Amino acid sequence: MWYINKQETKLIMKKKAIFTIFLIAAAVYLIISCSSISVKTYNLTSPYIKEHTSITIVMLSDLHNTIHGKDQITLIEKIKNQNPDLILLCGDFISDITKIRGTQALLSGISGLAPIYYVTGNHEHRSGNINKIREELDSYGVIILSDNYVSIEINNNEIIIAGIEDPFKAIYETPGYNQYESMEEAFRELDEIKAYKILIAHRPERIEIYKRYSFDLVLSGHTHGGQVRFPFINGLIAPHQGLFPKYGGGLYEHENLTHIIGRGLSVNPLLPRIGNPPELVVVILEAEKQ
Numbered sequence: 001m002w003y004i005n006k007q008e009t010k011l012i013m014k015k016k017a018i019f020t021i022f023l024i025a026a027a028v029y030l031i032i033s034c035s036s037i038s039v040k041t042y043n044l045t046s047p048y049i050k051e052h053t054s055i056t057i058v059m060l061s062d063l064h065n066t067i068h069g070k071d072q073i074t075l076i077e078k079i080k081n082q083n084p085d086l087i088l089l090c091g092d093f094i095s096d097i098t099k100i101r102g103t104q105a106l107l108s109g110i111s112g113l114a115p116i117y118y119v120t121g122n123h124e125h126r127s128g129n130i131n132k133i134r135e136e137l138d139s140y141g142v143i144i145l146s147d148n149y150v151s152i153e154i155n156n157n158e159i160i161i162a163g164i165e166d167p168f169k170a171i172y173e174t175p176g177y178n179q180y181e182s183m184e185e186a187f188r189e190l191d192e193i194k195a196y197k198i199l200i201a202h203r204p205e206r207i208e209i210y211k212r213y214s215f216d217l218v219l220s221g222h223t224h225g226g227q228v229r230f231p232f233i234n235g236l237i238a239p240h241q242g243l244f245p246k247y248g249g250g251l252y253e254h255e256n257l258t259h260i261i262g263r264g265l266s267v268n269p270l271l272p273r274i275g276n277p278p279e280l281v282v283v284i285l286e287a288e289k290q
Contacts, residue, residue, distance in 0.1 A: 090262060091122075
């Protein structure tokens, strides 16, 4: 008859306890380590960028009013350290359930550092205060793009910056709004413009629509990096994509453009990040190597 004596039982229980403590400690470490901001840099080249020049872009998304350090000093310093020529905000800065203080502190700290452009995310529309949010951003000198584009010059290079509204605009602000139709009206003439073209669009899963136009670079957020990341998966779950999202975060090369998805800056103790720290994205544009 098979049996386990008391000594063996105690040994098994001890091993189980040690293993459980190890798992808890590992989980706590992963969660705590994912509260500090990482900086992810992408180096891109283009024939539209002149020799011996470069453009540094900082892209931020999905802050949800999270505060990183007193008065956002941690995030502000990381942005300043990049010496950006351009700052692009890809939506969901203002949560529909928290106060606006985190966004106000950030914009106060970076206003005047570089031109700042912004597009809405789903949470700004869900807040029910979209017009007040636009007024608040405008007060800090942020340029709001709403299914339109602007042409600017940076370091002697012409750059087109386009932005689209989040499709939740149709639910919470303008019934009948159609993002596809609005984009067609706004961007169909872009083929004729010979310049580097950037689209900031909150939702990455609509990339097949963005690819219809002559953008060189699309910047998105929304996924929060898939919330949980392991070496073998690029995100566990993302809004509007579900489990194991195709576009969790990072760089995706398509036939006619580059798509970069930021992992966002929000930190929520009720929905902890695991293996997936909040992220500040830096894109450095340079001339093609001759």
